[in-house]
Amino acid sequence: MLELINICKTYNQRPVLAALSHRFAPGEFVAIMGESGVGKSTLLNLIAGLDTPDSGEVVVDGAPISALGDDAATRLRRSRMGFVFQAFHVLPHLTLQQNVALPLLLNGQDAGAALAMLDKVGLTGRGGDFPRQLSGGELQRVAIARALVHRPALVLADEPTGNLDPETAAGILDLLRAEIKASGAAAIMVTHSHAAAEKADKTFVLSRSGLTLTPHGR
Numbered sequence: 001m002l003e004l005i006n007i008c009k010t011y012n013q014r015p016v017l018a019a020l021s022h023r024f025a026p027g028e029f030v031a032i033m034g035e036s037g038v039g040k041s042t043l044l045n046l047i048a049g050l051d052t053p054d055s056g057e058v059v060v061d062g063a064p065i066s067a068l069g070d071d072a073a074t075r076l077r078r079s080r081m082g083f084v085f086q087a088f089h090v091l092p093h094l095t096l097q098q099n100v101a102l103p104l105l106l107n108g109q110d111a112g113a114a115l116a117m118l119d120k121v122g123l124t125g126r127g128g129d130f131p132r133q134l135s136g137g138e139l140q141r142v143a144i145a146r147a148l149v150h151r152p153a154l155v156l157a158d159e160p161t162g163n164l165d166p167e168t169a170a171g172i173l174d175l176l177r178a179e180i181k182a183s184g185a186a187a188i189m190v191t192h193s194h195a196a197a198e199k200a201d202k203t204f205v206l207s208r209s210g211l212t213l214t215p216h217g218r
């Protein structure tokens with residue numbers, strides 16, 4: 001459902017991504033690692049349509065995103081993708097239930113699934129709480145619930161467990177994995193953590209020469 005064709009992205013005359021091509025398999029959970037500054041977050045932002053490549057195409061469901069107008073691209077993103085990004089933090093003035101209901105409401109869907117999704121991530125009975133009442137690990141659970149509640153085909157995660165202790169991080173990633181596998185979604189997770197990458201089906205390392213498959217356990 002996702003293909004990158006000859007993606008080039010330059011910041012201030014400095015090439016970050018150069019002619020990157022890759023086809024992601026449907027339903028696959030992929031980790032992307034690589035040195036700091038190599039362009040991992042840039043790549044995720046391009047896939048999410050939060051940034052545009054200088055040239056090349058991001059193709060989602062067979063359609064180049066650049067061929068869609070802004071409105072159509074936004075609709076596609078809202079309906080087909082889910083995000084666990086720092087930039088999409090849980091909103092502080094909404095209850096947990098309202099936070100998780102947001103993608104459903106934006107897609108014109110019934111918001112009733114939000115509470116069931118909170119149950120699934122282990123936050124039964126907490127729907128009326130506000131984010132300030134939660135621990136870091138619980139907040140990440142809310143972020144995952146919100147990313148998955150509208151059953152997206154593609155989940156994008158940028159360091160989803162970056163600031164959590166190893167045990168909590170492992171629990172969150174097990175949850176993410178279980179939920180995407182249950183729904184058949186594909187997921188792309190950028191991480192510096194080998195332990196996190198081990199939870200994915202495959203790990204790629206991003207470098208100047210592109211995405212290279214790397215064996216787990218390194």
Ligand SMILES: Nc1ncnc2c1ncn2[C@@H]1O[C@H](COP(=O)(O)OP(=O)(O)OP(=O)(O)O)[C@@H](O)[C@H]1O
Nearest residue numbers: 011012016034035036037038039040041042043192
């Ligand atoms: N909006 C921007 N304007 C200018 N330069 C940018 C911008 N976004 C990213 N860059 C540059 O592009 C390069 C890649 O950044 P990116 O955040 O994608 O790297 P990364 O691999 O995710 O790094 P890290 O692992 O440290 O998070 C960096 O040199 C960064 O300074």
